[in-house]
Amino acid sequence: EAGVTQSPRYAVLQEGQAVSFWCDPISGHDTLYWYQQPRDQGPQLLVYFRDEAVIDNSQLPSDRFSAVRPKGTNSTLKIQSAKQGDTATYLCASRHRASQNTLYFGAGTRLSVL
């Protein structure tokens, strides 16, 4: 079974530039999560979807961040105008409704904003 796939693996930007991250969850997983993980810290939830619906985006900085999952499968997280404080690894995870809350993570996209 293929795992959660994310791309790109790395991104380096200047402040003010835009970037998109892409996630392909495990087939059949209805719930998809985006986490932000600053260096040597725990992942912090940004947003999560069940199928195509946003369930919780309360921690997503809505003025610059957006996330979509239009067909309930792949998802894209976009930062419109990056800031140095956005430097972190962005992790995507997915879960099957019958999995007892077990999340499966992708390897992440490591973002550096200069």
Added chain:
Amino acid sequence: GDSVTQTEGLVTLTKGLPVMLNCTYQTTYSPFLFWYVQHLNEAPKLLLKSSTDNKRTEHQGFYATLHKSSSSFHLQKSSVQLSDSALYFCALSVLNYNQGKLIFGQGTKLSIKP
């Protein structure tokens, strides 16, 4: 609100010694606790999970027991190996609402020396 606390940021040990990584949590709902391990530049992977009070759960030589009376889920291993060097995250999911929303602690970096 719901939270997870890991008190040690860095634990350095010599190979062959025992280890215990602390995890306490706070929630008013029924808890489901997890330990995830993250090796350098890799995705977090599930190590252990439990929602059963006072029952030891084991995997790959690591073990933990959920104690609801003390709100704890400490991770232990009797003899650490060089390959155990990684980031370890304790995480909490509550079962009565927001099912599947995982709240992470700050993480403990475990460094094993020869």
